[in-house]
Amino acid sequence: MNKHARVLFVGDLWRGSNAKSLADGFAAAGADVVTVDTTGVASPALGSPEWVYRKVKGRRAPWLLNRVHARIHAAADAFRPQFLVCFKSIHLDQDLLLHLPGNPVTVHYSPDDVSNPANTTPAYLAAEAGWDLVVTTKRHNVGELRARGARAVAFVRSAYDPAWHHLSYRPSPRRWPIGFIGNYRPDRVEVFRRLGAAFPGRCVIHGPYWRRALPRGIPGVAVSAGRYAEDFSTTVAGIQANLVLLNSDNRDTHTCRSFEVPAAGGLFVGERTTEHQELLTDGRECLLFDGEDELLDILGSLAPAAATRVAAAGHHRVTTSGHTYADRARQIMGTLTGRTELEVPA
Structure with missing residues (x-):
C-alpha cells in the first residue's frame, strides 16, 4: 500500500x-x-x-x-x-x-x-x-x-504562491503608472534615473536598501519599503506597469517576479529573454524590452486600456499553466x- x-x-x-x-x-x-x-x-x-x-x-x-x-x-x-x-x-x-x-x-x-x-x-x-x-x-x-x-x-x-500572489484590491484610488517591487542593486539605479527624468512623479520603487544606498533618493522617483506576503498583491494592483528586472549577479533569464507579477494581475513589463518568451507572449500577455531606450518607448506609449488587456491575458496564462x-x-x-x-x- x-x-x-x-x-x-x-x-x-x-x-x-x-x-x-x-x-x-x-x-x-x-x-x-x-x-x-x-x-x-x-x-x-x-x-x-x-x-x-x-x-x-x-x-x-x-x-x-x-x-x-x-x-x-x-x-x-x-x-x-x-x-x-x-x-x-x-x-x-x-x-x-x-x-x-x-x-x-x-x-x-x-x-x-x-x-x-x-x-x-x-x-x-x-x-x-x-x-x-x-x-x-x-x-x-x-x-x-x-x-x-x-x-x-x-x-x-x-x-508563484496563490496564498500571496493573486488578484487583489488596491489600497488607494491612485494607481502608479510605473512601479517596481524588488531589492536595490547598483546596476538598477541608472534605469530609474532615466525613468524619473522621463516620467517625473509617475514611478515608484518598493524594496529594501534603496533608501540606505541612495539617501538623497532618485529625482522623480518615489521610494518605499519592500512588500511581502499579502502586501505584494495589493501593491501590484496599485501599479499600471510592473517592471520585472533580472539579477545580473545570478545571470537570471527569469525570476520569481516573472510569475508573481502576472499571478497578482499586474502588467508584466520585463527584459526580453528566451525564458520570458516561453512563459508569456510578447505584446499580448506581457511587454518585453531590450535595453532602456525600448523600455522608455513602451512606457511612453502605453495606454491604460491596453495595459489592462495585456495584464488580464498574462494573468490567465500564468495561473492556468501549472506554475x-x-x-x-x-x-x-x-x-x-x-x-x-x-x-x-x-
Missing part, C-alpha cells in the same frame, strides 16, 4: 519567503511535511548576539548553528522522513544533513546562481556530490553542476520517484 511522502523541509520560513511557499507547496501537493526554520542563521535579528557575532567574526554564531542542527536531527529522529528538502542550506553542517536518522533521500534547492560564490560555501561545495538531487532555477547551472560532480540535477523554474509551488513540488518529486504525484512505496 502507498502512503503520502514524509518530507522534512529545512529553510528560512519567514512570512512571505520563497522557502515557506515551497514548503507549503509540498503540503499542497499531498506530502506530510515537517519543517525546521533556519531564518535566524541567514538573517539574525538586528542587534541580537547572533547579529553582533556575525558582524564581528564574519561567520554564523556557533551556538545558533548548534541549536538548529539539534532541531533538525531531533525532527528527523522522531519523524523518520523519506525525503529531506533543504532550501539553500549552504551555511549548515552538510555532513549532518546528508546522514540524518532514517537515511532520507536528500534534495538541495537553490533559487540563486550556484556558480556565484556568494551563493555557496566551501563546506557546501565539498559535500555537493553527496546530495541525491540538486535543484536549480537557473538553466545554465545544470551543466555547471554536473561538471562539478553533482550526482543528479534538476532544472525547475521559479513559481504554483505545488506544481514545482510535484516536479521535484517526480524527478526523484519517476512519478507525477507525491506518493512513494510504503
